[in-house]
Amino acid sequence: MFSTTNLLRTDRGNDSINRAAEQGRGGAILTKADGFRKALVRRETTQTRVDAELTLEGMGKYMLETPIGFLTHMLEAFVQHGRFNLNLCAEGDLDVDQHHTVEEVGTALGEAFDQALGNRLGINRAGFFVFPMDDAVAFVAVDLSRRVYLHYDVAFQTGTLGALETNQLQEFFHAFTRALHCTIHIKVPYGHNDHHRAESLFKALGKALRMACSLDSREVQDVPSTKGVF
Numbered sequence: 768m769f770s771t772t773n774l775l776r777t778d779r780g781n782d783s784i785n786r787a788a789e790q791g792r793g794g795a796i797l798t799k800a801d802g803f804r805k806a807l808v809r810r811e812t813t814q815t816r817v818d819a820e821l822t823l824e825g826m827g828k829y830m831l832e833t834p835i836g837f838l839t840h841m842l843e844a845f846v847q848h849g850r851f852n853l854n855l856c857a858e859g860d861l862d863v864d865q866h867h868t869v870e871e872v873g874t875a876l877g878e879a880f881d882q883a884l885g886n887r888l889g890i891n892r893a894g895f896f897v898f899p900m901d902d903a904v905a906f907v908a909v910d911l912s913r914r915v916y917l918h919y920d921v922a923f924q925t926g927t928l929g930a931l932e933t934n935q936l937q938e939f940f941h942a943f944t945r946a947l948h949c950t951i952h953i954k955v956p957y958g959h960n961d962h963h964r965a966e967s968l969f970k971a972l973g974k975a976l977r978m979a980c981s982l983d984s985r986e987v988q989d990v991p992s993t994k995g996v997f
């Protein structure tokens with residue numbers, strides 16, 4: 768069952784993902800007359816299967832289903848605070864371990880953002896946020912420059928959060944960074960509670976990415992780089 772209470776209408780959920788994928792539209796950019804930047808991604812391997820449907824100009828609506836409850840919870844926080852719309856359904860070989868599934872969710876999500884951003888013209892390109900959650904705080908900076916780099920400075924005191932193995936989170940962010948072709952710096956300098964550390968991180972990422980993905984208010988249509996290209 769879906770582990771969320773904030774559902775999109777069901778006709779925009781996994782049924783629509785499945786229909787689109789069956790019609791060969793997997794991975795297509797779905798930008799429509801409404802001008803919203805959208806993407807549809809299906810990644811299927813012998814180990815995992817992930818479907819994702821993303822709208823950048825969202826309202827923080829989501830329908831998320833992964834076999835790892837805490838990962839689902841983190842994606843909820845990310846989408847809610849980034850004000851994207853995301854439907855995502857993941858299955859994986861948890862009988863092996865969580866690595867394939869967590870990594871593929873990161874890759875599919877990164878691909879979805881990459882496709883929705885298209886040629887990246889007119890975007891702010893960079894974004895950052897400092898998000899506290901009670902005793903913890905997270906610093907996240909993003910550059911959608913197509914230069915791939917992850918700085919990940921997060922230490923957890925426990926090996927698991929719910930069922931999620933905390934050392935898989937770094938693989939999630941590596942995969943996301945590679946697929947989105949971007950630079951992300953993450954630091955969670957303190958926090959007594961690991962749940963708060965992780966959640967502040969995903970909230971900060973949502974806010975930072977929202978800023979980076981947003982179109983410049985002056986409606987410039989160039990590449991924000993002195994090189995003229997990314």
Ligand SMILES: [Mn+2]
Nearest residue numbers: 840962963966
């Ligand atoms: Mn929470």
